[in-house]
Amino acid sequence: MEPFVYQNPTKLIFGEGKLDTVGDEAKAALGERILLVAGKGSARRSGLLARVEESLKAVGLGVTLLEGVDPNPRIDTVQEGVRLVRRDRLTGLLAVGGGSVIDCAKGIALAAPHDGDPWDFYSRARTATKAPLALGTVLTLAATGSEANGNSVVSRPATGEKRALYHPGLFPRFSILDPVLTVTTPPDQTAYGIVDILSHVYEQYFHRVPETPLSDGIAETVMRTVIEAAPKVMADPGDRAARGALLWSSTVALMGLVKAGARGDWSCHMLSHELSGRYDTPHGGALAVVFPAWMRIGCKENLPRFVRFANRVWGIAGDGEGAALAGIEAMERFYTNTLKVGIRLSDYGIGADRIDEMARAGAAQNPMFPLFRLSEENVARLFRSAL
Numbered sequence: 178m179e180p181f182v183y184q185n186p187t188k189l190i191f192g193e194g195k196l197d198t199v200g201d202e203a204k205a206a207l208g209e210r211i212l213l214v215a216g217k218g219s220a221r222r223s224g225l226l227a228r229v230e231e232s233l234k235a236v237g238l239g240v241t242l243l244e245g246v247d248p249n250p251r252i253d254t255v256q257e258g259v260r261l262v263r264r265d266r267l268t269g270l271l272a273v274g275g276g277s278v279i280d281c282a283k284g285i286a287l288a289a290p291h292d293g294d295p296w297d298f299y300s301r302a303r304t305a306t307k308a309p310l311a312l313g314t315v316l317t318l319a320a321t322g323s324e325a326n327g328n329s330v331v332s333r334p335a336t337g338e339k340r341a342l343y344h345p346g347l348f349p350r351f352s353i354l355d356p357v358l359t360v361t362t363p364p365d366q367t368a369y370g371i372v373d374i375l376s377h378v379y380e381q382y383f384h385r386v387p388e389t390p391l392s393d394g395i396a397e398t399v400m401r402t403v404i405e406a407a408p409k410v411m412a413d414p415g416d417r418a419a420r421g422a423l424l425w426s427s428t429v430a431l432m433g434l435v436k437a438g439a440r441g442d443w444s445c446h447m448l449s450h451e452l453s454g455r456y457d458t459p460h461g462g463a464l465a466v467v468f469p470a471w472m473r474i475g476c477k478e479n480l481p482r483f484v485r486f487a488n489r490v491w492g493i494a495g496d497g498e499g500a501a502l503a504g505i506e507a508m509e510r511f512y513t514n515t516l517k518v519g520i521r522l523s524d525y526g527i528g529a530d531r532i533d534e535m536a537r538a539g540a541a542q543n544p545m546f547p548l549f550r551l552s553e554e555n556v557a558r559l560f561r562s563a564l
């Protein structure tokens with residue numbers, strides 16, 4: 178195992194009916210005046226947003242609303258949020274939605290205490306010198322893990338860029354994980370979320386660090402839990418037990434536990450952002466394309482891990498490259514047959530025209546512990562194999 182420091186300050190409030198605690202939690206953690214951040218309409222349509230707003234007002238909190246955050250959230254919405262925070266001298270933020278809403282709220286929380294362009298933090302032109310505003314979340318979609326980590330991912334459509342940042346002050350103070358709030362998630366978004374959860378585990382699983390039995394076991398349990406729950410929610414979106422299993426899996430996959438003692442690669446996430454930034458491809462869709470292609474190139478680089486993946490996650494007996502490839506194929510079948518998610522670039526209307534550009538940008542990315550080097554040639558080969 179590698180040495181590690183684990184610190185996750187987010188208070189996780191899991192279970193049916195836990196939404197009722199939102200007013201008290203917000204009052205305790207977010208100050209007196211709150212920016213309530215939501216997406217394009219699902220939370221308003223379901224009545225969730227009105228319930229949250231009422232709960233906040235019932236405990237005496239002032240509320241300013243920012244609605245309309247896009248999937249693949251945009252930097253201009255972050256800028257608008259910063260403007261509202263300053264105008265109303267707000268003290269904290271409450272994100273009600275999926276990862277996009279949470280990440281946008283995190284961008285606002287980080288940028289609001291600083292002058293200048295919020296994009297500078299995502300482009301690494303500068304780092305934050307002041308503490309971010311306090312943030313809480315009410316999660317509505319099992320996917321990103323943003324509810325219990327310090328990451329934020331935002332797009333800048335003007336340049337086709339999508340970039341992630343991390344700040345320890347961006348861990349939410351609390352997150353309400355109420356499975357009931359996820360049952361309205363449509364099948365395609367449910368499926369993309371499932372791909373995302375699995376992808377977070379993959380990023381932290383295919384490492385070469387010896388003797389990591391506990392993180393391996395956590396990773397494999399999360400993957401098996403997700404694979405078992407997936408057909409249940411795809412067949413019956415109202416299956417609350419399966420929704421709950423997915424929700425907790427999404428949080429555990431990216432709250433630091435899987436990585437503890439091991440190493441994260443994150444090449445595929447970096448490459449997926451090249452697709453989402455340029456083509457607005459849904460995050461889970463981009464990962465469903467990139468990961469199988471990456472695995473086919475990478476499995477020879479760390480064959481024992483890929484055999485273990487096939488054996489323990491997909492129930493495939495055997496060893497050697499044949500078993501490793503059978504594991505990758507089982508994953509592909511699960512994506513296309515069970516989740517109905519496309520695994521080719523063409524499934525998302527993407528052709529060969531911008532592969533060279535994406536290969537250049539991909540090669541400029543710098544994962545800390547890549548399974549293989551993201552050279553321009555390797556990235557182009559990977560994207561071409563996924564056409």
Ligand code: NZQ
Pocket residue numbers: 215216217218219220246247248249250274275276277278280317318319320321322323326328329330358359360361362363366369370373431446460461
């Ligand atoms: O916008 P609304 O109307 O709310 O609709 C959303 C959106 O269209 C809808 N939705 C969410 N919950 C729903 C629902 N519809 C009905 N009922 C519900 N209960 O689902 C659509 C997708 O929502 P979004 O928030 O975009 O999805 P997700 O949670 O997958 O977030 C994706 C974003 O998170 C980033 C991705 O790159 C992407 O931008 N990520 C963030 C990470 C992090 N902060 O740690 C890590 C991830 O790897 C990822 O990069």
Ligand code: ZN
Pocket residue numbers: 321373376377446460
């Ligand atoms: Zn992801």
